[in-house]
Amino acid sequence: MSGSPGKGQILIHVGAERRPLSLNGDQTFIAEDLCNYVGKLVGTTPRCRLLYGLKEMKPNGETVWLPPNRRIICEPGMPPVELKFLVRFRAPVERLDPKTIDIFIGQIREYTLTEETSGAAEKDVLGLSVLDMYREMMESNVPYSTIMSDYGKFVPSRIRRKHLHYTKRAIGEKLKAVMERKESVDGVKKTHVKSALEYFPKFMSEEYAAEVEEAGKKTACIVHVNPYDPLFPGLSHGPKSKHDKRKWVCKIEDLIYVCLRELVADGKPRLLVEVTRKDGPPVNFHFNSRDHAEAFVSALHGYYRLLEKWFFNLSQEVPSPSLVRLRRDKAHGPVGPSFSLAKLKEKKEWSEGSYLLRESATEYDTFHLDVCTVEGRQPQTFKIVKVDSKYQLKGHDQDGVQFFDIKELIMHYSSKELQDAPFVLSDVVPPSEYDRCDDLLLCRGQTGSAPQTNGSAPDHLAPVADVSNAETQPLIIPVSALISFGVDPSVRRGRFCMIRKAKWYHPVRKNLVDVAVKYLTQDVSLADMKAFLNMCSVVLTWKHVSLLPFHGVVLSDPCSLIGEWAPLGSFDVYLRSNKTKLKQVELSEAATAIVKAINELHDMNIVHGKIRCRNILVFAHTDRQLQVKLADPGLTVVDKIEYPWIAPECMRDVRKIWRSKSADVWAFGTTLWEIYSFGKNPSDFHRGRPEDFAVTSLPTPEGCSVVICKTIERCWDLDPFARGVPQDHLRSLFQGQYGVVYKGTLNSPGGFKQEEVAVKRLHSMCGIEKIRSEFMKEIAITRESRHRNIVEVKGIIEDPLSLVLEYIPHGSLVQYETEHRSDLTEEQLLQFSLNIAEGMEFLARNKIVHRDLAARNVLVAQHDLVKISDFGLARRINSDGDRANSADGDYYILQDLTRKLPAPWQSLENLKDQRFSTRSDVWSFGVTLCEMYSGCQMNVSLVQPSNDPEMVIEMIKALESGKRVPCPQSPNARISAELVRVVYENVALRCWQLNPHDRPSFPSLAALFRDYIIKWKDTGRVA
DSSP states (O other), X not given: OOOOTTSOEEEEEETTXXXXXXXXXXXXXXXXHHHHHHHHHHTOOGGGGGGEEEEEEOTTSOEEEOOTTOEEOOOTXXXXXXXXXXXXXXXXXXXXXXXXXXXXXHHHHHHHHHSOOOTHHHXXXXXXXXXXXXXXXXXXXXXXXXXXXXXXXXXXXXXXXXXXXXXXXXXXXXXXXXXXXXXXXXXXXXHHHHHHHHHOTTTTOEEEEEEEEETTEEEEEEEXXXXXXXXXXXXXXXXXXXXXXXXXXXOGGGEEEEEEEEEEETTEEEEEEEEEEXXXXXXXXXXXXXXXXXXXXXXXXXXXXHHTOTTOOSOSSSOOHHHHHHHHHTOBOSOOXXXXXHHHHHHHTTOTTXXXXXXXXXXXXXXXXXXXXXXXXXXXXXXXXXXXXXXEETTTOTTOOOBSSHHHHHHHTXXXXXXXXXXXXXXXXXXXXXXOOTTTXXXXXOOOOSOOOTTSSOGGGXXXXXXXXXXXXXXXXXXXXXXXXXXXXXXXXXXXXXXXXXXXXXXTTTEEEEEEEEEEOTTOOHHHHHHHHHHHHHHTTOOOTTBOOEEEEEOSSSOEEEEEOOTTOBHHHHHHHTTTTOOHHHHHHHHHHHHHHHHHHHHTTOOOOOOOGGGEEEEEEOSSXXXXXXXXXXXXXXXXXXXXXXXXXXXSXXXXXXXXXXXXXXXXXXXXXXXXXXXXXXXXXXXXXXXXXXXXXXXXXXXXXXXXXXXXXXXXXXXXXXXOOHHHHHHHHHHHTTOOEEEEEEEOGGGOOEEEEEEEEOOOOSXXXXXXXXXXXXXXXXXXXXXXXXXXXXXXXXXXXXXXXXXXXXXXXXXXXXXXXXXXXXXXXXXXXXXXXXXXXXXXXXXXXXXXXXXXGEEEEETTXXXXXXXXXXXXXXXSTTEEOOTTOOEEEOOOTTSOOOGGGOOHHHHHHOEEOXXXXXXXXXXXXXXXXXTSOOOOOSSOOOOHHHHHHHHHHHHHTTOOOOOOOOSSTTSOHHHHHHHIIIIIHHHTOSSGGGSOOHHHHHHHHHHHHHHHHHHSOOO
């Protein structure tokens, strides 16, 4: 991979090495994969790989961290891309491997030599200098006199100038003292790192210039990311050079997710980073630079994985590619054998065929497969190695069988008909976001304490619950302190429990408060009493705004649990009674509150077990909010009528639901269905045996958005691992509140036929007449475009203005290929290419210019069928007033210059003259092919994103100079590089001819792909 003359180069500087690593830049690298490659070369371990990052050194002197998913390429003739390989995330020295300690010490040396220090800090710096000198003496076998003659390279020049003679003498004395102690080099190195982290808590703190949005106003600020800041641990922001004015946002551990969106303000693109945390509203930061926004998000993401949940992608927009691969393969990170042994015992009781897959902590490109080969006995460990981009079970394949990927290897060894195999795999133990392992959470044990707010942090930023506060401590309440009002008719009597309303004199608030008194009925068993007390011990520990607060217990007969009174009763009854009053946004707020509560419980390692609408209580419903809270689960008893809430894997043994977080997620899916069905009981839709109930038979709730429907469907996935965690669903629900596409059911006249449809509803963000005019153009064009490869319009709803479209189940091509990248086949890609070409051929024949053809606007109807969608920018050439004629043929000139078009997909005549034709759609088709044949992972922009005018100018210059989107890399081993090259050279490059009439037509493109498919079926090749 070393660089060679005439080719672009990527130069990577590592530690104190004078010569950088040099790689050919005409390849495409992923930042995280490149980081791992360098780590392997220099000798770091896979266990420490996430501590590292790549910092780009730009020609203008700026340096910026690269996000893990950034694609890096340097084309021939371009200046080299220069990167630094650095430890980015701080961790206790005990967790670091020897090479990481060496690189870390180099960064500490650079920090102490360049950062300003004064007073007592100078003594600390000199102490570190002495340790560094001793290390150099021991490792390089340098005598005392030599190291002292060169002491200046270890001591900051500012200190040497200030204390010229004293400094050298003091250092010499300290160095002799260290030498007399005869400490080991390893011990000195660890002391060096420990001392530096103690002396300099702001060391490796990251700062970014941004604007923070507060109360509708944007204020310039510096955003600080530092989990170890003594005053503001985690995330904070404030004016530059005004430390006392900083405001604390939250600790890293309290983040829920981070969303990155691109906006256009005042004609300029801005990057919005929305930070959602456990307590308090989301905080929005606005960035001018995508580089800085992505660097900021990746800092939060990296620390979150290393501090809280190693297996969670905090941001969907800036994910970790290696984590995406691990999730796909259900493989753990670099956990040790003891962790694997214990987890297999806990989850599967070492049952025969159960297994756990984990990355090696010491060898790159290596996995360990721990398999229980004998029932009840400890698992055996087998090694999987990567050889020439393929995987092999080392030492157990007599014929050297290799596999394209881990998934294929696992499928192979899961076959019961396999002969001479060392094992048969049957039941995987997947990784979990809740895995707690020192080998993963490397930064734990060093985080700062809660911030000292001293007025700088508003109340809504402070922690919701302080367990030291007397008001939050559960109490033993004497029965005499309760003023009972008897059994309230609005509260149900359960099989085992009664609930009474009472008043209680609160000893801290000094007033009477309404409470709910929950106690067992008289005919319960001793086992029921034990279960009730266990439940009390759990719910008395939880503290969250969306969890029902409990004040304490009454220990006298009857033993009772005292909780906050919910004046509006249970949510299922309230939904049925107030259907006409409740708005969709209020349902979203309620659903969000409940999933936040579940997330809090799961973070506390608590499984609720009975998430139902009837166990959600309503506390307030005003014009501003619908306030609901999740109540206690009650006793561990499940009725048959509750089967819709029970995960399939728990059907045979319902006791599992009290130990399974994924079973809670299933129950939340059913509860979400209840909420959007306004309290309907799912059991009412099944008349057979309760155990035969299938949630898929439930009707889609009326008016339910596509986002909510997909969230429910994901919660009901038969694979518990695929259901996701509450944080995933929080992200979906927040985004769904701003969505405009709904899933619905279209009834034919007479009601004889029902059909699932998508309803596209507009936001009124500008003049409604303009919206209606543009929308009606889209409807007119789409309605007349009836073709197998074009999304069909079913009709229009006038109020609210909505477009009814056929429902496409698999989403956009971008989403589909991202989720199925490892499973894509050559036949699929060729078929998709033909589908798009035939759809565009139909549009061209009808003189329709799409103007926005891209992978995001191609929807996947079936695994071998795609359809073109989104005609919001489409125009009919022979009907619009701004149509023109020339010797070149018909084209369309854009007159509404306020419409922003995505530059990377536009042809030169689009960008220069706003001139569009079916031949400009051909250009976009070429770019779309590159997206598709890269698994939709390729960045097709030729220039760095910037404000619109600058980006367009740079794009024009690039295109006129002959620059084009580079050939994509195959998304998986099943798709040959030859196929990608043939499609790129024979199709895509021809689509990008500067003269529109030198480009192929869509009929010729469709014919070409039909020919490719025939050749592929006959020979397995297209060339």
